Amino acid sequence: MSFRNQRQPSESSGTEDSPRSSLRSSQSDAELSPQIFRKDSTGPVRDSRSNTGGREPQRMSSDLGAISSKKYVKDFTFGRVLGEGAYGAVVLGKENETGKEYAIKMMEQRHLMKEKKVKYAVTERDILTLCHNNPFIVKLYYTFKDDQYLYYVLELCPNGELLDHISKAGSFEEPCAAFYAAEIIMALEFLHDNGIIHRDLKPENVRSLSPAPSDEQQILSHLILHIKLTDFGTAKIVGKEKTARSNSFVGTAEYVSPELLKEKITSKSEVEENSSDLWALGCIIYQMIAGRPPFRGPSEYVIFEKVENCSYTFPNGFPDTAKDLISRLLVLDPDSRLGFASFSELREHSFFSGIKWEDLHVQTPPQMKSSQIKMVFEEDVVAEEEAKRKKMQEEENEKWKKFLLDEKELILESGLIWKRKGRSVKKRQLILTNKPRLIYVDPKKMVLKGEIPWTSQLKPEAKNNTSWFVHTPKRTYILEDIPGKSQRWIDAINKQLNVSTRD
The missing domain is CATH 1.10.510.10 (Transferase(Phosphotransferase) domain 1)
Structure with missing residues (x-):
């Protein structure tokens, strides 16, 4: 849809119809309406609307030869491109005789025929002809063609979409x-x-x-x-x-x-x-x-x-x-x-x-x-939370990157846990990477303390919101997530297990 500023003066002495009026054509309406050549005509034939109240659109030939008028390419100076579509472009056009500016829609005939879209071009012309006096629909003034293009000379709507x-x-x-x-x-x-x-x-x-x-x-x-x-x-x-x-x-x-x-x-x-x-x-x-x-x-x-x-x-x-x-x-x-x-x-x-x-x-x-x-x-809200999580993840990567093997190894999940073994309880930073590796670090001394062996038989298991296990063929690791979100570890490890299995 386009915007227009306050109503323009009519180009004829006639007055515009109400948008709810019938499509009967007055003399001034005929002067303003697009002028159409029928294929079998030797001269221009005005588009005459039905005398049944205008409810039925005038039926016209779907042949390309039916689209023509008294105006020709030589009557206009073509300027900048206003927009582009599937079948051509809309350009700024100035009528040489009057200096009036229009939007000229140019449709490539070969492309229309190849894509079997000729009927759409004709339907658009017929509709715009019917709607010529409606103040809320763009006006079509002239139609003509040359060997390459069909041209629809339309009302210029300069204030954008x-x-x-x-x-x-x-x-x-x-x-x-x-x-x-x-x-x-x-x-x-x-x-x-x-x-x-x-x-x-x-x-x-x-x-x-x-x-x-x-x-x-x-x-x-x-x-x-x-x-x-x-x-x-x-x-x-x-x-x-x-x-x-x-x-x-x-x-x-x-x-x-x-x-x-x-x-x-x-x-x-x-x-x-x-x-x-x-x-x-x-x-x-x-x-x-x-x-x-x-x-x-x-x-x-x-x-x-x-x-x-x-x-x-x-x-x-x-x-x-x-x-x-x-x-x-x-x-x-x-x-x-x-x-x-x-x-x-x-x-x-x-x-x-x-x-x-x-x-x-x-x-x-x-x-x-x-x-x-x-x-x-x-x-x-979700995007904002994801951005915060990503920023925190980047900060985590920077903090713990000294424990990564190379630049291609990335941290997928990281967080503080309690690592239990017998009566011993140690605070550790657990890190899951894309290698994949599951390592734990002393966060105070910043020293690598160990690695949970990664195999296809590794299996995480949640006990509750805090406690969880990592089962390996030789040992079960007992862990507690300090923030109380053990499920995030289960999901992250299972996801990486699926990835490594596919690889």
Whole structure:
């Protein structure tokens, strides 16, 4: 999604439709809409929307020859790269005649045909044509092609992605998160009302647009930004795709819904598929408030497992109202997600109590302030404890490294114990290394006192939290862990026994 600053003046004399209006095209709408050549046409044919209220997208040829217009490559000066995708790049473009700047999406035709993605390019064009007058969806102005590329001339959203703003702020205050969530909801409601599913909703696909500020805006200390949904490359028009998908999913790991991971979507289940956008909405609201997505992990595999099990937690300090909303969106059953039956359910949630839904796109949004609520994540606590343990381990290694055989020998576990033999009780520093070796040192005199012979028959055994044994073929060593954590020794020795056995 993108951000835009306060509403731009229309390029025609017509006024923009409400986001909930029908898709009937006025004369000014036709002038603004992308101009399309049909393959069998000798001249440009305006895209005319259905006269049935606009609920059905205009069906166009999926042939590459259908994508063209009055504009050509020579009409634009191409500048820096704004972003890159799987099938090409988005570059800054300036129209030579007017000096107006656009974002021009360039898609390599050969690659689209090789990967069998032509239909996705055409679907994206059709969707953007349908959504041209919606204030929360990026506008498509022209389409044309040359021998190598397809070109989509899009509205320029110069203020970056929602993700950029979240990263900069760390997290949003609740009123700010509610406002931008409300704008996303307005966009989704329009899409779903017209049979369109985004399927890759994420902060990177929410962008921002800034027109020249008015006098009123100039006195404000912050940009007035509104969202624009972008990137409909994997979007779907319900009923248009008749065959089921298999062995693949669309979306991004952190935001993809569990049903898109698990099942093959068919015409029977595609009604439920639009609920995947509601799942992604829940993930985005969580991220705006917490600063990170709810499903995260070191790999996509780990993230997918969490998504499939709806396994996530809220950090300490997460607002209760937002927590309730997200808990109703991140639900495994698609039919049970808040907003599936009606978007009015979402709008009526107490999280949006301060939102005035009418004319949202011309209102002044809350300032993007960093939340003052300190949120504590479980993984941060674990990471902090692990960092402390690692630091202590490094200090231990430095202290006892004189007893190691060489630089490759590392200390795996180390600690003070009582070593018993008959009536004798000695305080010793027990050290387990990766050789493996199990040695004990006089910590006062810093002298090596002995080594427990390491064999495959060595066996540790816990007696209680403090006392434990190490059985060897010739002797049993009786030990007591001074901190009272004997199990750590049992686990460490058994782990190293398994490693040495494999080796």
